[in-house]
Amino acid sequence: MLDYMFLDAIMEHLVYTHKEDTKSSFYSENGILPNRFSFQRCDFTKVTNVGRCSIEKKAGQLVGKFTKSENSPLKKYKPYTCRTEIFRCADFPLLIGYGTLGISESDGRVRNDNGDVVVLYSNDNLSTLHIFYFRNLKNPDYKWDILAFVNAYVRKNISKKRGEGENLPHKLDIK
Helix, strand or coil: CCCHHHHHHHCEEEEEEECCCCCCEEECCCCCCCCEEEEEEHHHCCCCCCHHHHCCCEEEEEEEECCCCCCCCCCCCCCCEEEEEEECCCCCCCCCEEEEEEECCCCCCCCCEEEEEEEEECCCCCCEEEEEEECCCCCHHHHHHHHHHHHHHHHHHHHHHHCCCCCCCCCCCCC
16 A cells, blocks of 8 residues: 555646637647647547456547647657556546556657556536656556545645535545
8 A cells, every 4th residue: 555645745736728610629838748738528439348448448648749838857759749548446436547657658659658647627517637757656556545645635724715616525535
């Protein structure tokens, strides 16, 4: 089990806002991830139930591309793409889902993930997208700990600011 103080120390919380007049574009000014991401829910894309999708329900896909002026340790090879499939977490319905981030390899293709975990949340019908980034925590043994931590973090720090979450049962409390 991962310590919540450890997760709080390594978590990077990025907030992206939806660009008006687009279906799926989100923008942010800073962070380790690209400044622009496209998030498409499964409702809009056809999903083939093979591999991991046959085991877990897919919530959507997150795709971003670094521009020439952006700097990040994830920006290694052209075309500087980050992508992940986002999977639902039935135990944590407050969250959109989670995924493991894949980045461009030397031949330009995104084949495998790099071991970084992202968890997505939005409390305002996707006008704001919160991405919680955890570096090198892909181990399946950590999945529940990460999701439980982000769920508790959202309830304590984000949803309560907007007057939501008071009547939700709290499984965890971050001290």
